[in-house]
Amino acid sequence: MTFLIIMTILFYILSTAEYLVYLFVQRDRLSKIGYALLAAGFFWHTLLVGYAFLRSGSIPVHNLHQTLSLAGWTVTGFFLAFHYRYPFKLLGLYAAPLAATMMIISARLPMEPDRIQDSLKSIWVVFHVVVIFIGEAALAFACGVGILYLVQEHAIKTKKRGFFYRRLPSLEFLDNTGYACIITGFTMVTIGLISGFLYAKTVWGRFWSWDPKEVWSGIMWLFYAVLLHERLMVGWRGRRSAIMSIIGFLVLMFTFLGVNFLLQGHHGEFTQW
Template identity: 35%
Template sequence: YQIFTTSLLSFKFLLNFLSWELVLIYFLFILSPIKIYTTGFFLLPLVLIFLILSYFFPQEIFSPFSPYFKSLWFPLHAFTGLFSHGFLLFGVIISLMYVLQEREIKKKHLGVFFRKLPPLEYLDRVAEKCLYLGFIFLSFAIISGAIWSEIAFGNYWRWSPKEVITLILWLIYAVLIHQRVLIGWRGKKAAYMFLFGFSVWLISFFVINLFAKGFHTYGS
């Protein structure tokens, strides 16, 4: 259990897990009624980037094993967070495909590659599913993280940079869900909002995780 749990504290493990999670999500959608085979052309570069980046990070060993990480709330928090990353990232890829294809359609000049992409309606449906699943997992990650923090440190919220930017990301996707459900946002507007959320995710995942000091970062 200690080896399993401490692996969650390694950025190398994080990148590897996220890479294969994206591949798994791709195959889950391939097996669903919505066939999005050509998504693999957009997904593969991102997976390769994560795998190559993971090579440059050491497999960190943490000893002695901190009592803070013995609670089952910690792996629950970590894995729900990772699952949210996977679905939201996949949604970003789908949103990027939507924006590029919609732009080509407006030009009335679809290349051979874009002709093989799924219809815009299909892409929007997949992005919506990724949004809901990613948001649910992110919500569970925040809740389980708060419970774990209270058990380990005596308070539910510590206002660390990671917690603050995760809350901002949650609010962005909460607004997007609100706009989709109540206002009827579909297509390009929703896709651009998804991509905006990705810019915040990049800051959280790479800048805060690697360069910020203090609780809840890999730079500590």
């Protein structure tokens, strides 16, 4: 287990370093190596997640250590897949360190889960968690792309250009990429939430129980729904869309972590430590 964690972190860090070099020395080969290293990290990470899954008999989200690890795994997986459709090499510089950081934090947390509720050993929970995590990974990338959009927009607007101007793609590409991330993320989160409601109905007999996590998920969902609606109807795009996807991700982070630390609820055990 420790070996798998170390290998994962090692490859994620190597990939980060490679992408950093790529940032300075713009050679395509470097970004390909960075991608390959990340894929190698993902391989070890998959073994790690698979191992934890087999040991507990259910999706490994029984403490913060496992939850962060799984979230990191979806982030990497999403980037590896997303890169095919949107070949935005510099995004690796966001994905690799993000995954590395999540894994490092995860590794420093207590690893043994206390108890495993039987109600969580259902395929519904697996589906619920995986789909939501993929959606959240997509929204994490929407935030990353949004930041890069703001950097590039600033460079063009203030006419300063400079280091990133050369290296970043066009505003239009960044905007479209961010939009694609939000659409994917929003769809996944919606499906995930619905599956959660259905599962809650079968276990507790009600769809909605005013659990803080539910409330905040609802707020987050509404936030992205408004963002998408405004984009389609009045054309909230570019700068405003970028800022909103960053704020949206902060709301998401709070829903993901903050709720569990500050508030109580039936999602609590996923992030205990």
